[in-house]
Amino acid sequence: MRLIIYTGKGGTGKTVTACATAIKLAESNHKTLLISSDPAHTLSDALTYEIGYETRDIMHNLKAIEIDPIFELTTKYIDLLSYTTNYLFGKGIDSHIAYEIAMMPGMTQLFSLLKIDEEVRKKDFDAIILDMPPSGEALKFLYFPKIVGSLGKNYLNLSNFFGGIAKVFQPFAGYYKSLDSFISHGDILRRLENLFNIITDQSITSLRLVTNVDTFSVKNAKRALMSANLFGINVDLVIINKININNHEAKKDVERIETNFFPLPCKRAKLNSREVRGIDMLKKHGEEIFSIQDPSTIFFKENIYSIEENNNSISIKFKIPFVKDADIQTTKINDEVLIQIKHSIGYIANSVSLPLAAINMKLVSTRLLNNILEIVLKR
Ligand SMILES: Nc1ncnc2c1ncn2[C@@H]1O[C@H](COP(=O)(O)OP(=O)(O)OP(=O)(O)O)[C@@H](O)[C@H]1O
Ligand SMILES: [Mg+2]
Numbered sequence: 001m002r003l004i005i006y007t008g009k010g011g012t013g014k015t016v017t018a019c020a021t022a023i024k025l026a027e028s029n030h031k032t033l034l035i036s037s038d039p040a041h042t043l044s045d046a047l048t049y050e051i052g053y054e055t056r057d058i059m060h061n062l063k064a065i066e067i068d069p070i071f072e073l074t075t076k077y078i079d080l081l082s083y084t085t086n087y088l089f090g091k092g093i094d095s096h097i098a099y100e101i102a103m104m105p106g107m108t109q110l111f112s113l114l115k116i117d118e119e120v121r122k123k124d125f126d127a128i129i130l131d132m133p134p135s136g137e138a139l140k141f142l143y144f145p146k147i148v149g150s151l152g153k154n155y156l157n158l159s160n161f162f163g164g165i166a167k168v169f170q171p172f173a174g175y176y177k178s179l180d181s182f183i184s185h186g187d188i189l190r191r192l193e194n195l196f197n198i199i200t201d202q203s204i205t206s207l208r209l210v211t212n213v214d215t216f217s218v219k220n221a222k223r224a225l226m227s228a229n230l231f232g233i234n235v236d237l238v239i240i241n242k243i244n245i246n247n248h249e250a251k252k253d254v255e256r257i258e259t260n261f262f263p264l265p266c267k268r269a270k271l272n273s274r275e276v277r278g279i280d281m282l283k284k285h286g287e288e289i290f291s292i293q294d295p296s297t298i299f300f301k302e303n304i305y306s307i308e309e310n311n312n313s314i315s316i317k318f319k320i321p322f323v324k325d326a327d328i329q330t331t332k333i334n335d336e337v338l339i340q341i342k343h344s345i346g347y348i349a350n351s352v353s354l355p356l357a358a359i360n361m362k363l364v365s366t367r368l369l370n371n372i373l374e375i376v377l378k379r
Contacts, residue, residue: 008210009220010134013241018131020286026062030126034064037112038133072111206236213253
């Protein structure tokens with residue numbers, strides 16, 4: 001099973017690239033599911049097919065779904081819904097309140113994750129392609145399971161943990177206030193944690209970054225790479241899309257971007273004179289990017305995280321690119337290290353589980369050298 005996730009700045013071509021990938025996979029005989037977590041329902045536009053909130057056939061070997069939070073919430077999560085409405089509004093479910101909750105930011109992302117979990121369990125597909133919405137924050141929802149998982153464990157250190165990331169997960173603030181009850185909805189928690197294990201399994205999941213040649217979308221892609229590495233998610237490809245082949249400068253820009261991301265492989269796609277819409281054009285887009293290669297290939301795999309245990313010390317290393325000017329803070333909380341990186345282009349935080357031996361150790365140093373963040377703990 002492969003899970004391939006496309007992310008990138010708004011308008012760079014995530015949706016068309018996700019569709020093109022899915023079509024090419026289906027044609028290479030992989031049973032493929034294309035999931036969109038974009039509330040704007042852009043899959044239908046790209047495929048020129050009306051796709052609904054239930055899985056539907058697009059072509060042989062290819063099904064697609066646009067996650068609709070209201071449908072998911074009201075059909076599958078009645079318990080959670082009733083708990084949440086009671087908690088937030090002090091009354092039971094009515095359709096108006098259900099709608100309000102389903103429309104909270106991040107809900108489509110949450111339900112997309114749960115949908116992926118559902119499909120992974122069913123094992124009906126060889127490949128699941130996820131098209132993410134444009135928001136720069138979207139990727140954070142991939143980390144959400146991990147963060148909720150840590151919360152469950154570090155119950156006593158909540159305020160500490162929340163210091164920085166509360167804002168990011170504001171949509172869920174209502175839940176957190178009554179964490180006890182939320183955690184008792186353990187099924188969702190367990191499913192999300194399980195999903196996070198899948199997302200960080202390099203042999204299953206690849207995150208792919210879609211960028212154009214402009215500085216902003218490249219910056220966005222770099223940020224995504226940096227934070228994916230910190231969370232142990234494998235990025236296997238950068239797709240540089242909308243290259244204006246008639247522009248000499250653009251060619252130079254592409255080469256510069258490729259050097260920037262080295263050793264991560266980059267694929268190119270040129271700017272078409274028309275929008276990329278419909279199966280035929282999407283097919284061409286896929287051919288241009290992958291040529292004769294199977295899009296389910298893991299194009300790049302690297303050990304981005306390592307942990308070394310000696311008698312009296314533990315050293316954890318992360319490969320984190322693009323953090324030269326970052327402000328890094330590390331805190332040890334019981335059997336985890338909380339890493340917070342404040343960066344000119346954003347803010348990320350992760351907690352890393354430590355081996356048991358680390359419980360009686362102290363965090364003695366944190367340093368960044370040649371893109372490697374090293375954290376040392378000693379007895
Ligand atoms: N190589 C290309 N040449 C010409 N047009 C393109 C190309 N790639 C994408 N487009 C067009 O650019 C627009 C944005 O593409 P797409 O919807 O795939 O981007 P996106 O990153 O998913 O956007 P959003 O962030 O809004 O979800 C669409 O109209 C699409 O047809
Ligand atoms: Mg899109």
